[in-house]
Amino acid sequence: SQTIHQWPATLVQPVGSPLSLECTVEGTSNPNLYWYRQAAGRGLQLLFYSVGIGQISSEVPQNLSASRPQDRQFILSSKKLLLSDSGFYLCAWSLTGGETGELFFGEGSRLTVL
Amino acid sequence: TQLLEQSPQFLSIQEGENLTVYCNSSSVFSSLQWYRQEPGEGPVLLVTVVTGGEVKKLKRLTFQFGDARKDSSLHITAAQPGDTGLYLCAGGLLTDSWGKLQFGAGTQVVVTP
Numbered sequence: 001s002q003t004i005h006q007w008p009a010t011l012v013q014p015v016g017s018p019l020s021l022e023c024t025v026e027g028t029s030n031p032n033l034y035w036y037r038q039a040a041g042r043g044l045q046l047l048f049y050s051v052g053i054g055q056i057s058s059e060v061p062q063n064l065s066a067s068r069p070q071d072r073q074f075i076l077s078s079k080k081l082l083l084s085d086s087g088f089y090l091c092a093w094s095l096t097g098g099e100t101g102e103l104f105f106g107e108g109s110r111l112t113v114l
Numbered sequence: 115t116q117l118l119e120q121s122p123q124f125l126s127i128q129e130g131e132n133l134t135v136y137c138n139s140s141s142v143f144s145s146l147q148w149y150r151q152e153p154g155e156g157p158v159l160l161v162t163v164v165t166g167g168e169v170k171k172l173k174r175l176t177f178q179f180g181d182a183r184k185d186s187s188l189h190i191t192a193a194q195p196g197d198t199g200l201y202l203c204a205g206g207l208l209t210d211s212w213g214k215l216q217f218g219a220g221t222q223v224v225v226t227p
Contacts (some may be wrong), residue, residue: 043116043202043219044157090156101206101215102147105156 002027006091006106013113019064019078021109023091026072031093033074034103035066038088050074051096086113117141118203120218127225130192135221137203138185146179146186146205147215157202160188193225 006023013019025031032051036044046059048066056066063082067075074091091106121136137146145164149157161170163179163186170177174197176189186205190197200222204215 043120044204044217046214049214092156101145102159102162103149103157103204103215104159108154108156110154 002093002104004091004093004104004106006089006109008109009107010110011112013081013111015083015113016080019076019081019085019111021076021089021091021111023074023076023106024072025074025093028072028093028095030071030096032096032101033068034092034094035064035074035076036090036092038090038108040088044090048076081113083113086111116219117207117216118205118218120201120203120221122221123219124222125224127193127223129194129225129227131225133190133193133223135188135201135203135223136185137187137205137218139205140184142183142208143205143216144183144208146183146203148177148186148188149202149204151200151202151220152198157200190223193223195225195227198223198225 003026034049035047037047038044048056048058050056050068053068064078089109092103094101094103117139119138125133127133145162147162148160150160151157161177166181166183168179174191178187200220202220203218206215
C-alpha cells in the first residue's frame, strides 16, 4: 500500500532563517506531488506541483521554492523566512494518469515564524 | 476569489441530528471530491463523484453531484461526535489539467454528545 510522510511535524523558526520541509512517498512510482498551505481551519492553497523529477510548477509568487530530486521525494524550501510564511503545510500525491486527481495527504507540518 | 463556495462555514449540532453541507460554483467540474480533516492532520478523501446527478452513500453520509456538475452536497444522517471535523470539497475544472484541484474554504462541523 502507498504511504506518504512529511517532516518535521512542527517547526518554530526566526524571521530570516532558512526552511526545509521534506516529503516522501512509498509504494508507488512516478506520482504527481504537491505542496499546499492551509490557513487556520480553512481551505488549501496550492503552492507547487510536480509531474516528474526536476519538474516544478509554481502556482503563486512567494518566498518559497520546491524541488524534486528523486521520483518520490519533494522538498519545500526558503532561503529567508517571513512572518507571513507561518502556516500548516501539506504534502500530497496523486496517481499519474488518474482521471479524477484524488489526493492523498501527509500528516502536515506546522510552521511558526517568529 | 474562491471558485468553490462552501456553506455554512461553521455548523454545530447535537448528536443524532442531521446536517447538510453545500459546495457551489459557477464553473463546471469534471469531478468533485469531499475530504474530512481533523485538527493537526492532513485531509482524508471521503468520496469522488464524477457524473452529473450522481448520488453516493457511505454509511450515514450521502454525497450528491449536481446535474450540471457545478455543485455538490454532503448530508450526514444521525450525526455522531466522530463526524466532527473540517469538511472540504475540491474539484477538477474541465479547463485545468486533471491533477490540479480547486478547494473550497471548508465547513467546520462540531457534533456534541
